[in-house]
Amino acid sequence: MRWLVTGGRGMFGTDLTLLLQERGEQVVPVGSAECDIRSLDAVRETMRDFDVVVNAAAWTAVDDAETHEAEAFAINATAARNVALVARETGTRMVQISTDYVFDGTATEPYEPDHPQNPQSAYGRTKAAGEWAVRATNPDALIVRTAWLYGEHGPNFVKTMLRLAGERETLKVVDDQKGQPTWTRDLAAYVLDVVDTGAPGGYYHGTAAGQTTWHGFTREIFVLAGMDPDRVQPCTTADFPRPAPRPGYSVLAHDDRQRRSWDEGLRAMGVTANAGRP
Ligand SMILES: NC(=O)c1ccc[n+]([C@@H]2O[C@H](COP(=O)([O-])OP(=O)(O)OC[C@H]3O[C@@H](n4cnc5c(N)ncnc54)[C@H](OP(=O)(O)O)[C@@H]3O)[C@@H](O)[C@H]2O)c1
Known part of the structure; x- marks a missing residue:
């Protein structure tokens, strides 16, 4: 085709x-x-x-x-x-x-x-x-x-978290938004x-299976990059006011098609601690 x-x-x-x-x-x-x-x-x-x-x-x-x-x-x-x-x-x-x-x-x-x-x-x-x-x-x-x-060919959340991990000892990440x-x-x-x-x-x-929060996602990024996930601390959406409101619950229902869970997808892409560096 x-x-x-x-x-x-x-x-x-x-x-x-x-x-x-x-x-x-x-x-x-x-x-x-x-x-x-x-x-x-x-x-x-x-x-x-x-x-x-x-x-x-x-x-x-x-x-x-x-x-x-x-x-x-x-x-x-x-x-x-x-x-x-x-x-x-x-x-x-x-x-x-x-x-x-x-x-x-x-x-x-x-x-x-x-x-x-x-x-x-x-x-x-x-x-x-x-x-x-x-x-x-x-x-x-x-x-x-x-x-x-998230993907390798764009500025994305995974790269941003890895870059911040190189700059700060602890990170506060939103834990009251759920998604895939x-x-x-x-x-x-x-x-x-x-x-x-x-x-x-x-x-x-077309979203991954399972669900997590930005905080849970970031902890998994840290684990895969060989860093201590306890460096990632939870916070609320209200702690990081943004111009556009973010949906609190963004989990989409799925059909029967085969799909990976969000953490399997992250592992498949591969995360290394230096991936966030320019
Ligand atoms: N990123 C997310 O988390 C997310 C979540 C939900 C849905 N989506 C949707 O997923 C799709 C892909 O997102 P993405 O993250 O891959 O976005 P992206 O990296 O920002 O890519 C969007 C592309 O749109 C092109 N574009 C912008 N204006 C255009 C125009 N007038 N004519 C032709 N091309 C134009 C840009 O092309 P040039 O660079 O060539 O200008 C850009 O490369 C979008 O529909 C987005 O709404 C994304």
């Missing part, structure tokens, strides 16, 4: 491209310089003769979106619709990558794919609008929500699986 990855130079897009190449698929990753998806003409020019398009392009600066919601909306909603429209015109299967931030984070059990959206942040509103625009334009599209992504840390390569494998099995259009949850 021929795959197009918009946002293909980002953290997830890079891992998806590499996995597709390893599996012998034909893949063309495009960044914003090659295909700015805000331009319908650019999308039409780029999306020729592909079987699948994965839209991994997004405004991902969650806090900045609070003061730049219109710009974030232009990429996360209006431009996602451009991809959906051209995918429909060309008969290309579309995968739209979305987020746990479309939910309000107040649940006490995992969010089912059809749970009503209720985003609490500007970023969440723009991604929720993107889901709606893609579904309305292209009902065959697969909306794959993910959360707490997900390796970008595991998300890529999930996307391949839903496409390969011809899953029907709709919502899918």
Whole structure:
């Protein structure tokens, strides 16, 4: 199959491209310089003769979106619709990558794919609008929500914690947000699986199995890096005020597809104490 990855130079897009190449698929990753998806003409020019398009392009600066919601909306909603429209015109299967931030984070059990959206942040509103625009334009599209992504090809939480570990004796990390840390390569494998099995259009949850808090995640990073996990101390969200509200509970319910737990994914990526150094 021929795959197009918009946002293909980002953290997830890079891992998806590499996995597709390893599996012998034909893949063309495009960044914003090659295909700015805000331009319908650019999308039409780029999306020729592909079987699948994965839209991994997004405004991902969650806090900045609070003061730049219109710009974030232009990429996360209006431009996602451009991809959906051209995918429909060309008969290309579309995968739209979305987020746990479309939910309000107040649940006490995992969010089912059809749970009503209720985003609490500007970023969440723009991604929720993107889901709606893609579904309305292209009902065959697969909306794959993910959360707490980390990967080798981006500035991510694992690298940040390892860098801080080199700078401080103890770290305070939030222990009142629950989620599913997900390796970008595991998300890529999930996307391949839903496409390969011809899953029907709709919502899918591409997060790791199990759940933890940022504090629990960081302790595991320390263990794998051979450092003392007791250097990681718990704190609350209120201790670290941020412009955008964070969902307290971001656990997404899963279908029967095979997936790794968050800690197996972390082990598979590999963590070494010097990985956080530039
Ligand atoms: N990171 C997370 O924890 C997380 C959690 C839940 C969901 N997600 C979703 O997962 C997807 C991938 O996220 P990521 O972490 O891999 O993001 P990322 O590293 O920030 O990559 C996003 C890419 O989008 C591209 N992009 C931005 N504006 C564009 C435009 N106008 N036209 C074309 N490309 C544009 C950028 O390309 P250039 O670099 O070429 O400008 C960038 O490489 C996104 O849909 C995000 O919303 C991420």
